[in-house]
Structures are given as structure tokens and as C-alpha cells.
Amino acid sequence: MVTLARKTLLALGLPAALFALWWFASAGSTSFYFPPLSAITAEFAETWTPERWRDDVLPSVARLAAGYTASAAAGIALGVLIGRTRWLFHLTEPVLEFARAVPPPVLVPVIMLFAGIGDGMKTAVIVSGCVWPILLNTVAGVRSVEPVQLDTAAAFRLGRNRTLLAVVLPGASPRIVTGMRQALAIGVILMVVSEMFAAQSGLGFAIVQFQRSYAIPAMWSGILLLGCLGAALAALFTVFDRAVLHWHHRQRAEEV
Amino acid sequence: MLEVAGIGKDYRVDGGVFTAVDSLSFHVAEGELVCVVGPSGCGKTTLLRMCAGLLAPTRGTARVDGRDVDGPPEGTAVVFQEYGRSLFPWMRVGANVELPLKRLGLTRAERRDRVAEALRLVDLEGKEQVWPWQLSGGMQQRVAIARAVAFRPRLLLMDEPFAAVDAQTRADLEDLIRDLWSRLGITVVFITHDIDESVYLGQRVLVLSSPPTTLRAEIHIDLGPDRDQLDTRSAPAFAKLRAAVWREIQAAKRGAA
């Protein structure tokens, strides 16, 4: 329990220090675009009413969840297929490296033509960025599964499905989870980017609209909220990581 | 049980073809414990992989239980040299041993019992909940052996399983194999580079040549069914047999006919 308290204190320590630094450094600010932190926090409760949470924040998070889940499903499925099939890997590798290098914001007008301007488009934008780290890390993870383990599975005739579920996926899971963590960070950014085009609601949309209508303290409050959202999602991911890879973490810690 | 007829393996290399195994023919009867030795690089592992259906031969055949091997044969278990990497670190010991049993159509209770029995046989009773990486090297290899034993295979192929283990542990594991073999009546093909080990364990020792590999010699080991690390190894008959194998291997290394 002591270590948990200590860890929490350490985790919150730097943010608290930065917050205090910001507070005092900006206290007397008259700059339009950098108001005092006290003004921003005062705006916070006024801006982020329950209606805004329901109409802006929740839809954004929901789209992020949908896009991220779709990316994970597609990325892992395709990654396993490509990683396990050698000719397919060699065929697709250059194309994949090309595709992942294209920044999603550049693709947004194109995506808008295919996917319209509603939730589908925003989710597609998120997928267009999130799928790559998951796909490529899955391919790498699958290709690096211990050959002796694959031989064991083959020798015991475990079969394709059981080999996939009991050997390949768990063996590749550390790399896959790494890809998923990268994708989460990208997803939060794209959630905002997708709402800068043809949006009518959303957290990113609200922040941009505040900026456009010169409601600067509200804009900053939105940015703070976005940061907290990102941090909360990262914390949630750590829980997921510990659950899925608990054996991996213990092994690294305890290995004889 | 295992019929190998003219089996061979070629590899394509820069500038041509490398014949690892030229032609091997031998048989292993049901319930036998046969050891295979040879100089380094003589293709012992290649031979085992072809018998296990993990590698396709270039020519010749292997037949297990009367059926051609064109993929891992039914009822065959393999124990690899790299024990640490053949166990799955995301499963505890019990789950590792249980995994191959899952497609045998047994009930959960039957599987659990087989796992417990196998672990008891390898002297790891009660260790189902331990993680593989919490065990020493010798114990990990025992888990791999338990996994093979629980499977109740007809044929057990072992690829230099004790090469990476220290001498004392190796002695214990050798006795374990003989014990399991005599109790369960499995057919065992044991690949090793250790001459002493091959003589101590086997009923027959097959000596391979250098590449392109053929069968150099087949030596019957008539040391009797009860063997003991101390007494058997110090018996004069042991020394004679050991010397015979050693001479064949030296000749093989020299490339003599």
C-alpha cells in the first residue's frame, strides 16, 4: 500500500508542480491568448456543463472508442495473416510502409468523399492513423514468435486455430500491445483532427470553435480537458497492459 | 514403429547443392530405446526433424506406425534441446503440460489427472501453478518431458535434450528417461552428441557419418535392462562399447569409409 501511495504521489507530483508554475507565472497576464490560469479554471465549470459533456465530450470519446476498436481488430487480424504468410509479407511490406507514412490529415478530404461528413468519416480518419502501428507491430510480433514454440505446436499437431490462439497471439502480444499503446496516442490526436472538418459537435470541434470565436479561456479549458482525457486513457491502457501481459512483466522481473 | 528408408536432404547454397544427409535407412521396433550419435554437423537434428514431420526430405521416406510421414505424425511427441524456449511463458506449468491433451477428446478431469501423473513421474509433483521461468533449467526440461509423457505418445523423439544442462542434472534426467521408458513402454529415439550417454541409455546406438551423411555403424548395447550411473558406467563392458562407438565417430570425422 505504501508503494501505491508513493507511486501515485510521484505520478501526480510533476503535473501538480507544472500546474502551480503555470498558475503563478501567468497570474498577472494581460495577454489575450495566454490568460491567467485562474481565469481558465474559472471558465472550466461554466464551459463544461453536463450538456456539453453529453453533446460534445461523449460523442468524441465514443468515436475514438469505435475507431480504436476497429483499428485493433483489423490491425491484429491482418497483421497475423501477413505475419504468418511469408509471400504475403514480402508482397505487402513496401506498400504498408508507404501507406503508414501518409499523414491522415492530408487524407481527410479524400476520406470525406468516401465516408461522407458524419460519424463514419470521423471514425474512418481515426482508423486511418491508428491501424498502422497495430498492424505493423502485429506483423513484427508474429514473425518473431519463438520458432521452437512453433515447432512444438506443429509436432503436437495442435492445429491452426489452437496454434493461433495459444501460441502465436500470446507470443506476439508484447509487440501487439506496444502497437496498441502507440495507436492510442495517435487516436486522441486524430479524434481532434477529424472534428476540424465538417463537424457539428465534439470535444475537438468545441476547442476549435472557441478559438474561432475568441473565447480563449474556454479554448484553454478545452485543451486542459483534452490533456486530462489523454492521461486518463493512458492510465486505463496501463491497466489493460498489466492484465494482458502480467506474465510478461513478471517474467522480466523474476527471470532466473 | 519407425521405418526410415533412403532418407536424404539437400540444401541449395551459393554455387550449388549441399547434401546434408545422403541416404539413411534403419528401423526402430516398438518399445525400443535407440540412440543416434555422430560427429558435429552430421545432420542428427535434420534427421529428427524429418522423422517428426517438421522438415520435408529431398528423397526417401520415413514411416511411423506404418504410415508415411508427410507432416507431424499422429501420436508422436518431440522434446527439443532448448527447453527454455519450448515451454510457453504465458502459461503455468500445468497449462503447458495440458495443452497438447486438449485435442485428444478427454474431459477436463481426465486431463487434470494426466497432468498430475506426468508431473509426479518427472518428480515435479504439485508444481502445476508455477510459472516456467521460475524453474531451473533442469526442471524446465522435466516439464517438457512431462508434457511429452502426458500425451502418451507412441513415439518419443528427443533432440539432444540434455546438451544444455549441467552434468549432475543430466545424470538425473538420463535415469528419468530410462525409468519412464521402461514403465510406459514408449518407443524412444534419442539424438545425442555425448557418446557415454548414448551407450548408457540405448539398446542400440546408430552412428552417423559426416555429411553427406549415411549410417556408419549400428552397435548393440547388451548392458542389460537395469542400469545405474555408478555401476554401469564403471563396468568393463561399458568401456568396450563406448570405445567401439568412439572409434566409429573418429573414423567418421576423418571421412574414412
Add this chain to the structure above:
Amino acid sequence: MRRTLALASMSALALALAATTAACGGEEDGAGGADAVSVGVIPIVDVAPIYLGIEQGFFAARDIELELTAAQGGAAIVPGVAAGEFDFGFSNITSLLLAQSSGLPIEIVANGVASTGVAGEDFGAVMVPADSPIQTAADLADATVAVNTLNNIGDTTVRESVRIDGGDPTGIGFTEIAFPDMPAQLSAGNVDAAWVVEPFKSLIEAEGGRPVAWNYVDAAPDLTVAAYFATSQLVQEDPDLVQRFADAIAESLQYATDNPEAVRDILGTYTDISPEIRAALTLPAFPAAVNKDSVERLAELGEADGIFENPPDVDALLP
């Protein structure tokens, strides 16, 4: 590891703070005593006069060396002027009213561009595809209409068009799409209508689209659409420069009014509009002065739609 993390965060924060405070530019003296002046503009039809003015030497004659920077919209220009990156900027009136009502200390210094005031022949309109069931402004009720910026001149004037035609604007779904993307989105059917200005209006017409509302005309007679502005600080500290700039602009506006072909030609130098479209598009009006009544009307429309947090002070904004 933790110490490195702390150091990294501090450095990042310090860098960020330094970068933003370094954005304070300001005028410098150009060669030969002329004032080097930076102006933020949007590369559209509306700013053709200032380009003509440079070409004709109206600015040089007043010892002004202009440097034009193209930005995507008022959203980038207003902050740029406020931060001192630009001396002057070009922006639509509603954006300026918004900025002023939020406390930004800016003032209009010269007129920019106005509606022709003639329905059927203006440089901005609400367009629909050829096969659209929408025939008049009132039909836009409950439609999805694309505008380039929400809560700005586009949606407030479009709502007025709908009201004047007897429709109910409260159900219109305005959605923000950049002008260049609008023709494709309209064709694809992702929006029912799009408020556009030239050259996009001509581009959509070339694809068969037709106008259903002339919102600039409906909002107010002879609507001043956009103007050049500066910070109040500049107006107070260097009234001479501001006056010279305003005079040069006025001369440029007059020249543009008198020489419409020159306007079409100069468009080719700072935009990618094809010669055919340049010849076909409807030019806006370039009156010399800001229409104060129309500015007040835009303020009223904005307040009716609730886009201002505080009521704007039109007098403080106007020159």
C-alpha cells in the same frame, strides 16, 4: 529515468513559452526609408485590389513596402495581427465584430470588399446541385448547409435570407467545410447546399449547380463584407502610417472598380483559378468606404443568433 523525464518536461515547457513570446514582430525600416509593412490576407478574389495597388505602385508612392502573407482564413489572421506578426490584416466583418466583442483591441482602418447588392449577380451565394429539390431560400429549413466558418458571416446571413423568404432557419444544420472542398462535397451529396464565394460559385455552376439564396444581398443593402484592420495600439502609435496605408487602399479600391479586367488578370498571379473561370466569375464591389449601417446590421444578426458573448461596440471598431 524520472529525472530525465522531469528535465524533458521543463525544457519542453520553457521552449514552448519562449517560442510564443518570440512571435512579437512589428515594423522595421525597409530600404531607402520606406516602411516595411506586413499584411495577412486570404488569397481570394476579395483582396485583388491590394495586389493591384502593389503592382501600380500606390503603396511605394507612400513609402510603404508591403509584404503580403497568405493565410487560410480570418482565424489565422486576427491572432496574427493581435500578436504583432502582421501590421494589418484582412478579415470579414463578423469575425472582426467577434474579436472586438471578446476584448481584442482591433480597429478597421480601410474598406476591403462589398457585395454588389444585386440579387442574381453577386460574388457569394448559396448553391445547390442541379437536381436538388431546394428551389428558394425558405426550402433551406432543415437542410445541411456548408459554410467555411461556423458562427460567422456565412451562417448569420444565410439565416437572414431564410427568414426574409418566410422560412424557419432554426433547423438548418450548418457544417464547417473549407471552400475548396465544397464543390466535391456538394456533388457527393454530403451536404444539401453550400454557401460559397467566387471562384467556387463559378466552379459549382460549371458542374450544373444553381443559386437559391443571395445572402450577402439579403443581409443588408450594399453589405460591406470584409475590411482591413490593425491593432488599436498601431492606430494610436503610428497614425501617419495607418493613414498612408488607408489612402493607398482607397486608391487601389478605386483602381479596381475602374479596371475590372485588371482585377481578373491579377487573380492569375496569386491564385490557381483557371483563365476560363477568371473570365466567368462575378466580381465583388470595391467601394472606397465601409458601410456603417451594414456593419450594424451584421452586429444585430450576430446577436440574434447568439454568437457574441458580449455585444460588440461597432463605433469602437469603425475608423
